[in-house]
Amino acid sequence: MIHVTGLxxxxxxxxxxxxxxxxxxxxxxxxFLGPNGAGKTxxxxxxxxxxxxxxxxxxxxxxxxxxxxxxxxxMVGYLPETVPLYNDMTVFDYMMYMARIRHIENAEDRxxxxxxxxxxxxxxxxxxxxxxxxMRQRVGLAQxxxxxPDVLILDEPTIGLDPGQIIEVRNIIKDLGKEHTVMxxxxxxxxxxxxxxxxIIINKGQFVAEDSTERLxxxxxxxxRVHLSIRGDASEVLPVVSSTPGVINVSSxxxxxxxxxxxxxxxxRSTVARNVISAGYDLLELxxxxxxxxxxxxxxxxxxxxxxxxxxxxxxxxxEPEEMR
Amino acid sequence: xxNIWTIGIREYKHYFSSPIAYAVAFVIMLIVGILFYVxxxxxxxxxxxxxxxxxIGPLVTLLLFTTPAVTMNTMADEQKTGTLExxxxxxxxxxxxxxxxxxxxxxxxxxxxLASWIFPIILNQLVSPGIDQGxxxxxxLGLALMCAAFVAIGIAASSLFSNQIAAFFLTLGIxxxxxxxxxxxxxxxAGGGEIVRYLDLGEHFYSTFYKGLIDLKDVIYYLSLTAVxxxxxxxxxxxxxxx
Numbered sequence: 001m002i003h004v005t006g007l008x009x010x011x012x013x014x015x016x017x018x019x020x021x022x023x024x025x026x027x028x029x030x031x032f033l034g035p036n037g038a039g040k041t042x043x044x045x046x047x048x049x050x051x052x053x054x055x056x057x058x059x060x061x062x063x064x065x066x067x068x069x070x071x072x073x074x075m076v077g078y079l080p081e082t083v084p085l086y087n088d089m090t091v092f093d094y095m096m097y098m099a100r101i102r103h104i105e106n107a108e109d110r111x112x113x114x115x116x117x118x119x120x121x122x123x124x125x126x127x128x129x130x131x132x133x134x135m136r137q138r139v140g141l142a143q144x145x146x147x148x149p150d151v152l153i154l155d156e157p158t159i160g161l162d163p164g165q166i167i168e169v170r171n172i173i174k175d176l177g178k179e180h181t182v183m184x185x186x187x188x189x190x191x192x193x194x195x196x197x198x199x200i201i202i203n204k205g206q207f208v209a210e211d212s213t214e215r216l217x218x219x220x221x222x223x224x225r226v227h228l229s230i231r232g233d234a235s236e237v238l239p240v241v242s243s244t245p246g247v248i249n250v251s252s253x254x255x256x257x258x259x260x261x262x263x264x265x266x267x268x269r270s271t272v273a274r275n276v277i278s279a280g281y282d283l284l285e286l287x288x289x290x291x292x293x294x295x296x297x298x299x300x301x302x303x304x305x306x307x308x309x310x311x312x313x314x315x316x317x318x319x320e321p322e323e324m325r
Numbered sequence: 326x327x328n329i330w331t332i333g334i335r336e337y338k339h340y341f342s343s344p345i346a347y348a349v350a351f352v353i354m355l356i357v358g359i360l361f362y363v364x365x366x367x368x369x370x371x372x373x374x375x376x377x378x379x380x381i382g383p384l385v386t387l388l389l390f391t392t393p394a395v396t397m398n399t400m401a402d403e404q405k406t407g408t409l410e411x412x413x414x415x416x417x418x419x420x421x422x423x424x425x426x427x428x429x430x431x432x433x434x435x436x437x438x439l440a441s442w443i444f445p446i447i448l449n450q451l452v453s454p455g456i457d458q459g460x461x462x463x464x465x466l467g468l469a470l471m472c473a474a475f476v477a478i479g480i481a482a483s484s485l486f487s488n489q490i491a492a493f494f495l496t497l498g499i500x501x502x503x504x505x506x507x508x509x510x511x512x513x514x515a516g517g518g519e520i521v522r523y524l525d526l527g528e529h530f531y532s533t534f535y536k537g538l539i540d541l542k543d544v545i546y547y548l549s550l551t552a553v554x555x556x557x558x559x560x561x562x563x564x565x566x567x568x
Contacts, residue, residue: 048414051566073416084411086335088342100331101415143411 007056031192077149087129336429396479460537467534481558
């Protein structure tokens with residue numbers, strides 16, 4: 001549905017994105033991940049035809065974004081990072097305006113449906129300026145799906161919402177993903193993990209990794225993280241565990257528990273268990289902990305364990321972890 | 326065409342929720358009203374019947390200064406609230422956005438002109454045998470055409486800046502320059518002077534419409550000024566994408 005090749009964008013002398021290539025298939029929900037300033041918004045703006053790329057090609061539904069901008073825009077629903085609302089209009093008037101711009105037939109019925117989807121039907125006569133941030137976000141989303149677009153592009157759809165609203169919006173997006181192709185950007189990693197079928201990670205404008213959320217964990221690190229607990233003081237077994245071949249990054253996580261990682265591709269659980277027991281401790285628990293996308297992300301963008309085609313990333317100054325949630 | 330109408334009507338409605346528009350309408354009605362009263366009294370003292378010019382004269386001068394205030398917001402606001410991104414990613418052509426904005430602003434100025442129609446009506450009651458209807462219609466047609474050009478210049482200037490004040494002064498500057506361009510023309514030679522004088526905004530109004538005459542060349546002048554400004558505005562919106 002979305003086909004991006006060699007996408008590069010310069011702002012003056014500053015290169016915002018460099019040679020991005022990716023595809024999004026029909027019906028997929030794809031997360032576009034990266035720290036602040038990674039080039040997510042720039043990429044999305046190019047996809048929606050808001051600005052042209054410096055070089056490279058974007059095709060949506062078979063249409064080139066530059067050559068057939070109107071066809072592409074008809075097909076795309078877009079929620080920009082700053083929700084584009086007119087504060088002096090009522091929710092209904094705003095939706096009506098968008099419906100007219102998009103030449104939607106039976107606009108009133110469609111608006112009712114869409115507002116119901118985002119549970120805003122009871123606020124349709126209220127002024128947008130008086131809505132809370134979460135409601136504004138939902139109206140923005142309603143605007144993006146009004147014309148039943150084949151492709152939905154959502155730039156940080158849950159930013160600034162409270163936890164309850166975040167869950168609501170995520171559920172809406174998941175529902176939308178059943179009928180639409182969705183591409184959403186976020187720097188909140190659990191969000192991508194929950195909502196997306198697949199993630200594309202970029203950093204400093206460059207491609208870092210791309211895979212399904214589960215496969216990404218194993219493929220990129222190949223490592224297992226294991227949780228171990230014993231009867232008694234876990235710090236005593238720490239040397240035993242760390243001296244086991246293949247074990248790295250041992251850390252204490254409680255009085256009677258610790259966590260360690262295995263080197264990529266090695267399953268060290270049985271050796272560790274044998275060593276702990278033969279050292280005279282009571283082993284209570286030994287289980288695999290799945291690495292969160294957050295851990296992977298940090299490793300990808302900070303350490304230099306990078307997949308083959310993104311070696312230049314380590315040249316750029318690294319992002320601070322505070323920038324991410 | 327449909328998009329222009331949609332954008333224009335929204336823009337027009339938007340004016341009625343903006344304080345600037347009310348301030349402009351209020352200022353125009355107040356000052357024209359005061360001058361109208363003053364003129365009526367002094368004409369009466371001399372025992373003469375005033376013409377429609379006592380309304381049109383002040384109206385032209387006021388519109389010269391207030392139209393930039395009406396248009397300065399149009400694109401700047403969209404930029405600030407992020408709704409420009411919405412329009413530029415909607416299936417709408419760039420020139421449709423600009424023409425739609427112009428249409429909305431022009432409708433608003435026409436509404437003010439319509440409200441000012443109250444003064445000719447009063448005047449018509451006061452003087453006998455009434456005012457010259459031809460002069461009235463020609464003057465208002467001229468005003469409408471001139472305002473079409475003012476609004477178009479304003480929209481084009483506003484599309485250049487995301488700052489309202491900058492848009493205001495650029496618009497005012499262009500209109501004032503076009504207003505006064507015939508002064509330097511007087512010292513120029515016959516050929517060059519003639520061309521420069523043709524560009525003068527006021528010349529096309531005071532020598533014809535104001536006197537109750539309608540000349541096709543003046544109509545064409547204002548329409549082409551409008552068209553050129555709208556074209557430049559569209560180019561500016563398009564270039565915005567490349568920035």
